[in-house]
Amino acid sequence: MWKRVKYHVPDALVVSQRQTGTNIYTLTIACREIATEAKPGQFVHLRCSSGLDPLLRRPFSIYQVERKEGLVSFCYQVVGKGTKLLSRVKEGTFLDVMGPLGHGFETELCGKRVGLIGGGLGIAPLIFLGQELAKNNEVQGFWGGRSKVMMPQLAVTSDFPYFLATEDGSAGHRGLVTELVEQWLQQETPDQLYACGPRPMLAAVAQLARSKEIPLQVSLESVMACGVGACLGCICEKAGADEEKRLKVCQDGPVFWAEEVQWDGEN
Ligand SMILES: Cc1cc2nc3c(=O)[nH]c(=O)nc-3n(C[C@H](O)[C@H](O)[C@H](O)COP(=O)(O)OP(=O)(O)OC[C@H]3O[C@@H](n4cnc5c(N)ncnc54)[C@H](O)[C@@H]3O)c2cc1C
Ligand code: FES
DSSP: OOOOOOEEEEEEEEEEEEEETTTTTEEEEEOOOHHHHHOTEEEEEESSSSSSSOOEEEEOOOEEETTTTTTTEEEEEOHHHHHHHHHOOOOOOOEEEEEESOOOOOOOSOOEEEEEEGGGGGGHHHHHHHHHHTTTSEEEEEEEESGGGGSSOOEEEEEEOOOEETTTSSSSEEHHHHHHHHHHHHOOSSEEEESSSOOHHHHHHHHHHHHHOOOOOOOOOOOOSSSSSOOOTOOOOOOSSSOOEEEEETTTTTHHHHHHHBOOOTT
């Protein structure tokens, strides 16, 4: 079993910061502690600047890990104040980071056929996941986004094949990634599915998985404050009326089995 350990590293060196798309950046930090422990689907809580504004850290999924070198990469989109400040952080400076946090994806599979479905920046943690799973399993990726320039760099995904869908037709199938997944599921019966991306995409994948009785793990997003289960700022509703009705995305997740999540009205 994977033991969950978290570290607070106030001075992780920024090794590289590159713009890799429209408002999309790839950031690499040197942090041996996190690189050693990180599991696909876990996230790191970053302080986006050295100042006090914004006060709260921001969560980012782990996109790439080079364990021997002690490097951890993130792929992020600039959407507001924190990510704008983060995009200005220069190589050679230091970031205050905490992680790896949360429950990651199930990776202890062997000899299975699995499908990974990513939308937009939700592709980032699935690239790390696919690389780990491809060591012992047959992996097929499905990546979707509004446009090719609004996705993480895919050149790093050479360990397993993937199909691409873009809404503007700039790469692959013109349309939604779920259309490709639906076609694939008419011909294949994978052992497990994994998804990360916008909530409507997750709801559509959950419906497809349920109709085919295929286990599915989803990574949810939520606005977060503490990131460690203390503030209840990231609550989402749990399926079923039994027990505790709320899930803490930061601590119980961000990865959940699809049937744990309340999708009512969404699919
Ligand atoms: C577990 C987890 C992993 C994540 N991984 C990534 C990643 O790999 N790459 C990436 O680009 N982003 C990721 N995010 C989202 C990222 O944390 C937010 O985009 C970021 O916190 C926004 O900060 P900001 O200060 O720039 O925006 P703010 O000024 O705080 O907000 C700008 C806008 O973004 C919305 N927003 C802020 N945070 C979130 C959120 N968590 N989910 C949905 N909408 C939000 C706000 O409602 C607002 O409309 C992840 C979020 C979570 C919870
Ligand atoms: S962000 Fe504080 S409990 Fe989840």
